[in-house]
Amino acid sequence: MTDPVIQTQGLTRYFGGKCALDSLTLSVPRGCVFAFVGRNGSGKSTTIRMLMGLLQATRGGARVLGYDCAILAPEARGRIGYLAEGHDLYNWMTVAQLEAFQAPFFPHWNKALFDAVIEHFGLSRSAKARHLSRGERAGLALALTLAPDPELLILDDPALGLDPLARRALLEAMVYVTRRDDRTIFFSSHLLADVERVADHIAILDQSVLRAACSVETFRRCVRQFVLQFPGRPPTLPEMPEILESFSAEREVRVTLANATQQTLSRLAELSAAPLREVPLSLEDAVISLLSRRKQRGFFLQEVAS
């Protein structure tokens, strides 16, 4: 792993008495596409706002490109592209006016890139921001974020509320950036299919606490699903810390495990009437299993069914 572009140490934020982020310690390597995943209110936007210096940490600290986030220097902001959640822009400005407003602030403004992105989204330069659709606004906001040629791109739920086509266009634009050397993308999202498509690293927040931070490949290796088969009604599985989720059907139980050891698999195999069968798990299913760990989804549905 090369030097990290983002590094947080015990980053914590309270809003009054409510903990929005609890002791986040995270490292984002250079040159990766890092997905920041979690449910609503898990602290993703809070983390990003603290990384951008827009919010003070209650405790702990963070460095982005080596700069302290609490006092993010102007030159650091020049090297970071930030796309906020709502794609808020000055509604009265046209696309051309927004470019004219943004460009003088950035010494390395890439007009060709800006034009390419707005063309990609089919935007007219004379269109006012207030008249753009949600997807077009996202495209325009992305163009404004990409054109300064940032070293690090931080996107807060960029695909939120976009239709599939707009989402695809957005992802393509993001992939375009990663083709360039040493560029890093750190983005938060609810859309795990998109994450699976573009991300090579993932961090999962749940209830303000970091639950996973690794490469997507590692995550897939760690979260696995097995099917246990029984001749009759499945028995209640013994309590095992590795079990994230179990779902009981008529004669089988699907068990999702995290960090399963050989010993764990042996214990499960002993319970099953047939050899354990591993089921391929999509990233989305794996993340949902991890996040719904406490819900005991299988047991709940079983109770409802019975």
Place this chain on the structure above:
Amino acid sequence: MTAFGTMLKKEFRELLPGAGIVLAATSIAFVYGFWRQPPIEQAVYSGWGLLESTLVTVTLLSCCASAAGLGFMQFFGETRGDLWAFLVHRPVGRGTLFAAKAAAGVAVYLLATTIPLLAATWWSAQPANITAPFDARFMLAHATNIAAGLVFYFAGALIARRQARWFGGRLLPLGLAIGAGGVAAGAPWFWGALALILATAAINALAAAGAFLSHGADRPQPWYTRAALGLSLLAGIAAVVTFSAGIVASLLQPRHDYRNTFVAFLADGTAVLQVHERYAGPRYTDLDGQPLDIVPGTAGREVHMAHLTVETQVLQQNYRECTSYYLMMSHEWRERMWFLQRATRRLLLYDLRSRHIVGALGENGFHARPEVATPIPVLVRHYWTTSLMHGEDRVFMIEPEARELRTLFTAPSGEVILAAGTFRVGDDPYGGVAVATERNVYMRQQEAGPFVALARPNFEVGTIQVGHVVDQATFVVRHAPPGFNWGLAQPQPQRVVQYVSAEGQTLRTVELPALRFYEKLTPTSSVEEAFSVLLPPLLPLVGLIGEQIGRGPGPVSTDVVWVLSLSLLGGVISAVLAYTRTHRASMSHTGRIGWTTFSFLSGIAGYLLLLAMHTVPARITCHACRKRRWVCRERCEHCGAPHPQPAALITEDQVAAPVPCPIGPNW
């Protein structure tokens, strides 16, 4: 284009609608003010033209309200949603962004208010529009009004950007702005008022800049912006505390009883005391305080006196009043009026119908072209100069028909005239003339009659009252102490009254008793005084010391002792509360001592400022010692334990060396 220029351009474009609103509001204020101008006969007290009191008040309110609205809208629009992130995430200092926004806002505000002012000035300078002479300095009052708007502009910006509860401390910065508005409305000196207003504008500007730099949070900010924020909030807190206490006190104790006592003279020359009490008409007593059976206000009961203020005093000029530029003379009230133009010391004759200056009367006579008239050697020592004028050596008046000056009295060689006035003699309201010099009082009871001289007594006198008792053909001369009757709660010696014959002989002298002009009748332990507990102890203390220095060591009244004691009690309570709060918040030793001392000196306002400026972090139960600990500290302030680090379930490290899941089933 530079980043600053780009930002300016964007702000100007965004502020266009706001500029239109400010321009319209200011223009409407001027139009309304001119439309409401009273007739010139009533303008003695209310002023005229640009300085008419309603106009000045309306433009002040308009400037303040529109500036506050402009500042608020300019900054509040970008605080919502993620527009704020879009604005500030760029490689320039946030100070530059704020400077550009503020520069654009201030420029737009000044432009939108100055244009109507210049138009109104041009309009009122046209001879046919206003029924009184014009002076370019009439603009100055509106200049300070516009300047006061700047304080409101930055207060609006601060309110928009600062994160605080709307029903808590968010609106407090308006306190300083309202104070600046008060300075604009009340301070009599232009440059002083302007400097004070600009200083308060700078304070609110710094506080707004601090809030902008810190995204609306109180920290982290440079020390000077935090200090400015503290000053701004403190002014607001003081205003709220004072206002609330006043309301509660007036609700609890609607009556505030007091008594004023004056010396008056009946038609036969008898000196009596006239007593005014709240909720009761004036009544008369003799000098010993025994009630007299006299119906107040009965025509002819009292002697009309000339008041000659002879004490040396600096004449307070108020740039917001017409009297600083022109004095209205009481001649030819109906169709023409005389104005003494103070700057040139010429008497302008103004035609009320044609609204033009007919000509000017100077030492060299009347001239149709005012600039030809030479200055009159007139001394303006009082604004209530009406028909009589005086220089150092003579008293004169205008002969309206002849349009010339007539000398009434020439001072003997070596004597300097200090004051002159008229008094009623019989049916003639201005029949008598009295003149005071440093040594004598000269009086005459009929036109063209001789002046009789009365040597002034050998003690300090502030005002000399002169009247005439027709039946006895005697003058009544009262020598009153300096300060006359105004605002004196302590007993004042009233000195003597002399009765002088028409030939100048002193017939008799009456000693007057010492009087309290103002006497409070409400009990000392009143509700109003109970609210002294809210006063900063520093105020009554400084007041007491000032009083002792001013009048020399003397007994302190019970009221003052009460107020001081209660405010000290308030200071002690505030200090205890502040110490407890800072101690619980684990503030540094210096911070604790500083806030405790400040809260003692500034009373409850200091403690409220502490609450407003320090967001107290949340507390949670320590996993180690089970006591409540601050979430903002790395280690527990009780046991020193660090916060527990929640372990991630899946990390790269775990892949390298798999370990059992550290999280139990209940995470």
